Amino acid sequence: MHEDQLLRRIADRTRALAGRGGVEIGPGDDCAMLRVGAGGQLLATVDHLIEFRHFEPGTPLDLVARKAVARSVSDVAAMAGTPRWALATGAIPADWPQQRTEELFDAMHRWAEGFGCPLVGGDIASLPTGAPLVLTVTVLGEPHPSRGPVRRGGARPGQGVYLTGAVGGSLHSGRHLTFQPRVPEARWLADELGARLAAMIDVSDGLGRDAGRLARAGGVAIELNERAVPRHPDAGPTFLADGEDYELLFAAEGPVPDLCPATGTPITRIGTVAAGSGCVVVAADGRRLPADELGWDHGGGGIGANNPE
Amino acid sequence: MHEDQLLRRIADRTRALAGRGGVEIGPGDDCAMLRVGAGGQLLATVDHLIEFRHFEPGTPLDLVARKAVARSVSDVAAMAGTPRWALATGAIPADWPQQRTEELFDAMHRWAEGFGCPLVGGDIASLPTGAPLVLTVTVLGEPHPSRGPVRRGGARPGQGVYLTGAVGGSLHSGRHLTFQPRVPEARWLADELGARLAAMIDVSDGLGRDAGRLARAGGVAIELNERAVPRHPDAGPTFLADGEDYELLFAAEGPVPDLCPATGTPITRIGTVAAGSGCVVVAADGRRLPADELGWDHGGGGIGANNPE
Numbered sequence: 001m002h003e004d005q006l007l008r009r010i011a012d013r014t015r016a017l018a019g020r021g022g023v024e025i026g027p028g029d030d031c032a033m034l035r036v037g038a039g040g041q042l043l044a045t046v047d048h049l050i051e052f053r054h055f056e057p058g059t060p061l062d063l064v065a066r067k068a069v070a071r072s073v074s075d076v077a078a079m080a081g082t083p084r085w086a087l088a089t090g091a092i093p094a095d096w097p098q099q100r101t102e103e104l105f106d107a108m109h110r111w112a113e114g115f116g117c118p119l120v121g122g123d124i125a126s127l128p129t130g131a132p133l134v135l136t137v138t139v140l141g142e143p144h145p146s147r148g149p150v151r152r153g154g155a156r157p158g159q160g161v162y163l164t165g166a167v168g169g170s171l172h173s174g175r176h177l178t179f180q181p182r183v184p185e186a187r188w189l190a191d192e193l194g195a196r197l198a199a200m201i202d203v204s205d206g207l208g209r210d211a212g213r214l215a216r217a218g219g220v221a222i223e224l225n226e227r228a229v230p231r232h233p234d235a236g237p238t239f240l241a242d243g244e245d246y247e248l249l250f251a252a253e254g255p256v257p258d259l260c261p262a263t264g265t266p267i268t269r270i271g272t273v274a275a276g277s278g279c280v281v282v283a284a285d286g287r288r289l290p291a292d293e294l295g296w297d298h299g300g301g302g303i304g305a306n307n308p309e
Numbered sequence: 310m311h312e313d314q315l316l317r318r319i320a321d322r323t324r325a326l327a328g329r330g331g332v333e334i335g336p337g338d339d340c341a342m343l344r345v346g347a348g349g350q351l352l353a354t355v356d357h358l359i360e361f362r363h364f365e366p367g368t369p370l371d372l373v374a375r376k377a378v379a380r381s382v383s384d385v386a387a388m389a390g391t392p393r394w395a396l397a398t399g400a401i402p403a404d405w406p407q408q409r410t411e412e413l414f415d416a417m418h419r420w421a422e423g424f425g426c427p428l429v430g431g432d433i434a435s436l437p438t439g440a441p442l443v444l445t446v447t448v449l450g451e452p453h454p455s456r457g458p459v460r461r462g463g464a465r466p467g468q469g470v471y472l473t474g475a476v477g478g479s480l481h482s483g484r485h486l487t488f489q490p491r492v493p494e495a496r497w498l499a500d501e502l503g504a505r506l507a508a509m510i511d512v513s514d515g516l517g518r519d520a521g522r523l524a525r526a527g528g529v530a531i532e533l534n535e536r537a538v539p540r541h542p543d544a545g546p547t548f549l550a551d552g553e554d555y556e557l558l559f560a561a562e563g564p565v566p567d568l569c570p571a572t573g574t575p576i577t578r579i580g581t582v583a584a585g586s587g588c589v590v591v592a593a594d595g596r597r598l599p600a601d602e603l604g605w606d607h608g609g610g611g612i613g614a615n616n617p618e
Contacts, residue, residue, distance in 0.1 A: 023429055032429035034394055037349025046396045046447060048434040084331060085343055087355045089445045120332055120341035125357040131440045136398045138355060138447045
């Protein structure tokens, strides 16, 4: 089961919707965008967080709650939007004491409020003892007021390809539990670059795979320079595929600052958009490797599936 | 673990939000209502559908998909709103072939479109083999254009209490898989009655329990006349507690038609709002039974938990 295939299938079915029924952006981007009332625009996204799959048993509940909310918030950041509200669901193993469930929902509430999108609704239900905890968080947000939503498909030949922060080793280091969704960075980029901010995605499934998605959505080729990619000091050689980085990967026209002043987050040029298709990584030794297959897919495997260290 | 307790806890934490940050209705009603842009209003709700809990293994996928969507659509109906868009998640046991997952999402897509709220986003992830299928559906909608959202808390002494359709035996008969969310009925009631349509809820956890919620939200008492409650011919003596009926229970001032002409759905007066608190059922033999405890709670048990037949 491949999420990409399935999402494309859903997107195909819904393509006819775009522009109809208030659907300004349908499935296939980081968020949908909907037209509400006269001129209101709403971003909407939902993500899972599943025990064993996205966090190990024994992870402090506060960090579980944080990651559940932060993943969806990151999808809003990827459109350069601002999170406003959230709805959370929890399917809870039957042997959890009520206090533990309350602690989890209190923490989700706190983190949602902290990320600017307080919980306005939700649902809980019980699972058999021994089943994994299954959370979902829907986040609703607003697109950037002047730039509008930054989509995946806007990359054009000649543009630079940029990354906020650094990638690699997120799972082993625990950063996948504590990452800061790049909401202020994305908003600032949209403020600064306007329409020059051409395309954006958050890096959840590995830089290589997500760069491949950016290329495919834009109908262009992307060439990444492996040596230029900032990696965390504790990242291993699979840093291009590790996933769970939640950094912003974007294509932009013209000059791009190398730092977001409000947060101090570095911004690094790591490649170039070209005519053609697919994403290629130019390795340190000069080899050219297809990048699309470096990442990992939500559908299969578990934590560290493509992270063999 | 009691969902009511937990939702009240979330509602307590979020009460301060009401009127702030665009939150016009926070947690604790059938939907949240949010202010989007200049004057746009959005209803938002999310519900689970879990194997063993909400449907038995072996249920045709088309009916699983239908119920997953219909449950959330029914929450929008309970506010007299119109469903517009949906987002669906599926946590799928690892041994499902991809074709089965596709079939499920295709069916959710079809039903969402059929109920007027096409899927604009979603997420899939895998669960261990043997875990139950866990679906969630978020539905976004619009409140009634003139009446606005019909809340749970508007019942006032002297009003009548009404029910669409009939209750009881939903699980055993299979109606819980094929019920028609009462969207047109709710909209028509709001058209016809305007502000006289004082309070409404959909009956998911048993008529007695949901009437208790209506009473509590309004700070009033509700007296139900057991003999007046329309029951399905196949319903047993627990019809007031069976749950999963997804009919509308509402309080209204003045005369109420006994039929929704567009759908032919009967509307029956089943009780009265009074001063005081709690909900009492006046049984056929004249006994007065507290109704709040007749229903069942999402948190515990399984299908038929309070349905001992």
